Amino acid sequence: MTKPPLTLYLAAPRGFCAGVDRAIKIVEMALHKWGAPVYVRHEIVHNKFVVDGLRDQGAIFVEELSECPDDRPVIFSAHGVPKSVPNAAQARNMVYVDATCPLVSKVHIEAQRHADAGLQMIMIGHQGHPETVGTMGQLPDGEVLLVETPQDVATVTVRDPQRLAYVTQTTLSVDDTADIVAALQKRFPAIIGPHKEDICYATTNRQEAVKAMAPKCDAMLVVGAPNSSNSRRLVEVGARAGCTYAQLVQRATDIDWRSLDGITSMGITAGASAPEVLINEVIDAFKARYDVTTELVETAQENVEFKVPRVLREPV
Numbered sequence: 406m407t408k409p410p411l412t413l414y415l416a417a418p419r420g421f422c423a424g425v426d427r428a429i430k431i432v433e434m435a436l437h438k439w440g441a442p443v444y445v446r447h448e449i450v451h452n453k454f455v456v457d458g459l460r461d462q463g464a465i466f467v468e469e470l471s472e473c474p475d476d477r478p479v480i481f482s483a484h485g486v487p488k489s490v491p492n493a494a495q496a497r498n499m500v501y502v503d504a505t506c507p508l509v510s511k512v513h514i515e516a517q518r519h520a521d522a523g524l525q526m527i528m529i530g531h532q533g534h535p536e537t538v539g540t541m542g543q544l545p546d547g548e549v550l551l552v553e554t555p556q557d558v559a560t561v562t563v564r565d566p567q568r569l570a571y572v573t574q575t576t577l578s579v580d581d582t583a584d585i586v587a588a589l590q591k592r593f594p595a596i597i598g599p600h601k602e603d604i605c606y607a608t609t610n611r612q613e614a615v616k617a618m619a620p621k622c623d624a625m626l627v628v629g630a631p632n633s634s635n636s637r638r639l640v641e642v643g644a645r646a647g648c649t650y651a652q653l654v655q656r657a658t659d660i661d662w663r664s665l666d667g668i669t670s671m672g673i674t675a676g677a678s679a680p681e682v683l684i685n686e687v688i689d690a691f692k693a694r695y696d697v698t699t700e701l702v703e704t705a706q707e708n709v710e711f712k713v714p715r716v717l718r719e720p721v
Contacts, residue, residue, distance in 0.1 A: 409669075411695035413688065414621055416614035416674035417703040420628075422607030424506030425450045425678050427711040428483035431504040432459050434717040435478055439500070444473040446490065447482040447535055449504060450678040451633040453655060475499055484535035485509040487542020507711050508605040509536055512572050513543045515599055519570040520544050524597065525563055527552055529585050530574035534634055537574055555588035569596040573603040576635035576677075578642060579612055607677045608635050610705040612642045615674055618702040619646035622672035624665055627653050628684050629676030636676025648672060656683050657690040672702075 428449050435443045441463025448456050448466060456466060470493050473479045478500040481490060485505040494501040505513075516526050526549040530537035541549040552558050563569055571589055573582055582604060589596050602609070619625060625648040629636025636653060643651035654660055665671070671691060675684045691697055 408694065408696040411668065411691060411697050412621075412670045413691055413695075413697050413699045414618050414670065414672045414702050415688075415699060416611070416618050416672065417701055418607070418610045418614060418705055418707050419673075420675040420677070420679050420681050420684055422605070422677040423707070423709040423711050424483055424508060424605070424607070427713060428504040428506070429455060429459070431502055431713050431717060432464050432480055433462070434713060435480055435502055436463050438717060439478050442477060444477055444479040445482065446470055446473070446479060446486065447484065448632075449480065449482050451630045451636075451676075452678040452680070453630060454683055455678065455680060470494060473499070478502065480504050482535065483509070485513060485539030486535075487539055489542060502714055502716060505539070506575070506605070508575055509539070512540055512575065512599075512603050515603075516540060516543050516549065516572050519572075519597065520548055524568050524570040525565065526550070527561065527563070527569060527571040527589060527596070528573070529553075529571060529577065529582055529589075531577075531634060534574065536576065536634070540572065540574070552585060552589075555584050558585060558588040558592055563593070566593050567595045569593050571596055571598055573599075574634070575603055575605040576608050576633075576638065577604055578638045579604055579609055580642070580645070581638075606709065607707070608638070610707060611635065611639055611674065611677065614702060614704045615639050615643045615672075616646045617704050618672045618674070619643045619648035619651070621670060621702070622648045623668040623670045624648065624650035625652070625672035625674070626660065626687060627651070627674055627676060628656070628679045628687055629653055630655060630678065633676045633678055636679065639674055639676060643672070643674075654687065657686045660687070660690060662694070 627639045
């Protein structure tokens, strides 16, 4: 039986970013250095396949530091943690390694710098997301106010409209964030923004690739986890850029083939915490059903690399 033809557009960049690479490497190096088990507070990155693979190697994932014993190393996830967490680890004389993405750490430093200058912070982010919790937890309660939408800006109560600064979660939609920033600047003209965009290069690059790819596609799949903020934003960006069917899948077994009946062009991308093996699995699933022609839609090239903490490079 002849397979129907399908043009498969592959977004580039897609998949792992430098911060995710570094975080996974930190867990693997910690297991090599100290042996199993090594504890990890929260999922090191938001991807079940990655987490399960590290669990098989001896990593134990917990949500709170209180679940970790004093005598085993603990790693803090790439999303960052409130200051209270490393403080508590130090108080217990624990060995800990901070795998916070350096671009998230940059936002933490920025927030502290503004606070030291006497400014109250407004954070643009998603309520309850680990990165938002971690960033807000860099400063005392009440010093960071959260807004999620332009509507929130209209109702937020600040201490002094003349002494404000804002930061953002690194994995947001660039376009949505721009709307919220505009609302902040309109209501609080004196508000100070970041010297350099807080939304990270990998988030921005993946969204730009999707914007270029989406108009060419009958449908688009984003390989990523449902709790991955940057993956979910890619779905939204794709739909907004003209691809009427944009869906998130964790792996090939999640594809709803009935919804794709009759398509002739398909776009594939992946969130920053999705490994290439899962992307290839999805591509292979299409090649099994269609006569596939692949086209790369490349909008940027990435060569960023972050060093792992020195403690992992030193001998035991």
